[in-house]
Amino acid sequence: MARKINEELRQEKRAAICDAAKRLFAANGFNLTTISNIAKEAGVSHASVFTYFSSKEELIHSLVLEPLEESLLFYESIIREDNQPTQTLRRLIEVQMRMVVEQGTYLRLLQQVLGQPNQFPELTKALTEFGEKFVNLLEPLIRKGQELGELSEGDAKVIGWTYFAYFNGAGLIYLDLHDGLTQFTVECAMRIFGLRT
């Protein structure tokens, strides 16, 4: 029983550290955030952080990779479940735009990684792979939309990457914007997929 409780405590502490790290990395950048900052914010001792993560790098790895997998599953669930491509795409865009506004924290992390690929080679690779998987997910949806005549013709892969680029750029640009833009933006993004308007 004591074991169980200990294990729970560990998980809570780990979560606290992750949380603090995510916030601080996002706000001040990886290099300007010290382990001490994180420890203080998480309410643990400086050295304790190293019992959960063997290095500062491992910490950001966890931070970036864990949500990545989840989000892929989530996108899959949205995309696979349904065969009305136009509506599905619109829902996906809505979800992602909301994420841009609400989850800015996580996007900042991604930007830092993508902006300094030499500092984070493995993460960069993982993100590129994520992009590929995401585009692969998009592809059949776009094709189906084209077959149904709802979407204009065009190379589904190129279209997918174009949207992916847009989505990432939105993260860079829109973070501080009021979410009033969000709605209009969705329609505008739909055009990338060739929705006739």
Add this chain to the structure above:
Amino acid sequence: MARKINEELRQEKRAAICDAAKRLFAANGFNLTTISNIAKEAGVSHASVFTYFSSKEELIHSLVLEPLEESLLFYESIIREDNQPTQTLRRLIEVQMRMVVEQGTYLRLLQQVLGQPNQFPELTKALTEFGEKFVNLLEPLIRKGQELGELSEGDAKVIGWTYFAYFNGAGLIYLDLHDGLTQFTVECAMRIFGLRT
């Protein structure tokens, strides 16, 4: 005459330092690049860098801001000169896509700034202002295209920002891609503006 030559030498050295700094910042990131690295790469002494730039920060400021102004003038020249909106937009996209591939170095700098706005507050502000100016440049072009019936309806400002986001995201994503994609991408980007296809 001696003066002239001196001044020229100074400019050359300054340029060498800028060049080295840009390359290294882009490759390894601002924080992992030391002044010594830059000095060695530029073939000058460590301390010399400080006779040209009073601090590491001032260096990146110059690096980011100087091209920014030039590029705005350049975009203006493309956009203003002509009143065939669709063609003009296509040319603009081509130019910018080529830039993404060729000038990757500069874009990496921008990404680092945008990814760590707290570390570079002034630069972030300047980049936001640049975005606004760029979108303002786009707006009348989009309007005219809509009036001529070449482009679908839609809020010109939102459309402008959407393209700007796309362009920035392209910088994040496409840097390593072969330029085969470029052509297709242009057509795809045109859709953002509402080109009927």
Add this chain to the structure above:
Amino acid sequence: MARKINEELRQEKRAAICDAAKRLFAANGFNLTTISNIAKEAGVSHASVFTYFSSKEELIHSLVLEPLEESLLFYESIIREDNQPTQTLRRLIEVQMRMVVEQGTYLRLLQQVLGQPNQFPELTKALTEFGEKFVNLLEPLIRKGQELGELSEGDAKVIGWTYFAYFNGAGLIYLDLHDGLTQFTVECAMRIFGLRT
């Protein structure tokens, strides 16, 4: 128990650093003494010094201020305890002259502070305040001596400051002198207070 020992070790190390710093500052001056010098002399690592003092400035602050408070208490104990002013004054002078010779190290620190008040504004202020307190301590003693007719008339405050100036100057001048002078000097200093001879 372990705690106790740790804390003791800490205090010992801190003392070692203070000691080394005092010696070196006194010998070579604040600016020519590097933290590395101090660390080596104290037998600790360079970075360790910063776990005890957050900066070189804080180090000299401690060095100067801590003994200052003690010494004031000590002077109070000498002065307050007794109502034979002449004897008390003589004892005070003796003590201080011995200090000049024995504690030269500390006086050198004071000289450096007083010689560069712009570099050490807070310390300078503290020393000025110390001077005022010291003179305030002296004042009633001088008055009583005058009432008893043992000391010549004169503004007690001015007399106090004159002695304080003398004492400080003695630190500047006598540091290298053999203490043979000390005795004679005491008698001579008594004259400042107006002892009839």
Add this chain to the structure above:
Amino acid sequence: MARKINEELRQEKRAAICDAAKRLFAANGFNLTTISNIAKEAGVSHASVFTYFSSKEELIHSLVLEPLEESLLFYESIIREDNQPTQTLRRLIEVQMRMVVEQGTYLRLLQQVLGQPNQFPELTKALTEFGEKFVNLLEPLIRKGQELGELSEGDAKVIGWTYFAYFNGAGLIYLDLHDGLTQFTVECAMRIFGLRT
């Protein structure tokens, strides 16, 4: 003729540099004052300073030693000229007290030298010698005063050094004081010499 003018210009520039250096050394200390600071304050170029003084050290040497010799001559003129010891001593004290208040700048320099003898070994030696010469000048005057019965008995040398210590200490302490104190202080200082009051 041109030679002459050139030479004059040189002397003026030298004087400007000395002036600037004295002010800045006194205000901010030797180590915190850079050659650049001095050059700017004197209105000459950084490198020019080195055509007048071969090093920063030589600069302070000149600054300290030149007035020292003058002042000794001046004190001699005061002391030698007259055989009314008590009056002469009083005049000397007055002159020196005025100097403390008016020439604070120069005294600050001396304090810095005396406070860091290891950094300025030659200057320290010169100042010690100055002290000896000064005391030697005082000695016969004190003796004569004692013979005339105007001053109490006591070792003339010790008395001389005591006054010298007082005078130096006054420089440390009184620099910021209003000169109201000056007058009273003179009388008080006379006591060191044994004036019966």
Add this chain to the structure above:
DNA sequence: CATGAATGAGTTTTCATTCAT
């Protein structure tokens, strides 16, 4: 002679990481 430019040698300070308790 004056000076702008260049630089080597140094110094404080920071921080991820390790270790002993």
Add this chain to the structure above:
DNA sequence: AATGAATGAAAACTCATTCAT
């Protein structure tokens, strides 16, 4: 397991001095 203390390695920045023009 948790943590306070210790530290090696590094980095930005400074400045007296030298040199070429």
